[in-house]
Amino acid sequence: AQKVTQAQTEISVVEKEDVTLDCVYETRDTTYYLFWYKQPPSGELVFLIRRNSFDEQNEISGRYSWNFQKSTSSFNFTITASQVVDSAVYFCALSEAFGNEKLTFGTGTRLTIIP
Amino acid sequence: GAVVSQHPSWVICKSGTSVKIECRSLDFQATTMFWYRQFPKQSLMLMATSNEGSKATYEQGVEKDKFLINHASLTLSTLTVTSAHPEDSSFYICSARVRATTLTDTQYFGPGTRLTVL
Numbered sequence: 001a002q003k004v005t006q007a008q009t010e011i012s013v014v015e016k017e018d019v020t021l022d023c024v025y026e027t028r029d030t031t032y033y034l035f036w037y038k039q040p041p042s043g044e045l046v047f048l049i050r051r052n053s054f055d056e057q058n059e060i061s062g063r064y065s066w067n068f069q070k071s072t073s074s075f076n077f078t079i080t081a082s083q084v085v086d087s088a089v090y091f092c093a094l095s096e097a098f099g100n101e102k103l104t105f106g107t108g109t110r111l112t113i114i115p
Numbered sequence: 116g117a118v119v120s121q122h123p124s125w126v127i128c129k130s131g132t133s134v135k136i137e138c139r140s141l142d143f144q145a146t147t148m149f150w151y152r153q154f155p156k157q158s159l160m161l162m163a164t165s166n167e168g169s170k171a172t173y174e175q176g177v178e179k180d181k182f183l184i185n186h187a188s189l190t191l192s193t194l195t196v197t198s199a200h201p202e203d204s205s206f207y208i209c210s211a212r213v214r215a216t217t218l219t220d221t222q223y224f225g226p227g228t229r230l231t232v233l
Contacts, residue, residue, distance in 0.1 A: 045224035105158045
């Protein structure tokens with residue numbers, strides 16, 4: 001069975017600080033995908049990144065960066081120089097690589113950026 | 116690209132009535148759509164996987180007779196909550212899987228439908 005753990009329920013940081021959201025996953029599959037989604041107060045899920053299990057390169061996109069470490073089954077997300085618009089709930093998710101690829105979500109981390 | 120819409124965005128109904136929620140992929144064809152529900156301050160829980168032209172696959176614990184899913188075309192899937200009760204009040208979100216040469220093979224989500232059953 002697949003499982004995604006986001007141990008941080010809520011995080012608050014002051015604007016311009018860096019913040020890292022943790023994600024730890026469990027799967028028996030050797031090939032899988034990892035995702036991060038952002039859910040602002042409006043409710044719509046915004047896709048941020050998709051990473052397959054064979055690609056352990058870290059990725060940077062603007063102020064966002066992701067650190068994938070297979071050895072520790074972690075896929076952490078860092079926001080540098082946080083802004084108020086980053087306030088949202090962030091979900092880490094895992095899917096199988098074959099078949100219907102249904103997503104298993106973590107419980108989410110509510111991030112509040114304090115101006 | 117990869118826009119998914121849902122209609123309605125919110126609905127209030129009386130207990131015992133049925134409610135239909137539509138999920139459309141606007142600029143791509145989606146062979147697979149997923150339906151999730153999310154209770155306040157909780158995560159998304161997959162309810163069912165919907166493949167065009169075939170019966171939906173429901174997750175364990177989801178009543179297929181209560182949550183009717185129809186995926187009649189490559190751009191439309193519907194979820195009907197039959198004989199709704201207050202405990203069915205939730206945020207229902209659909210997603211569509213993109214399989215295109217120019218887009219990443221991933222799921223894109225609709226904006227959600229908030230259902231309140233009185």
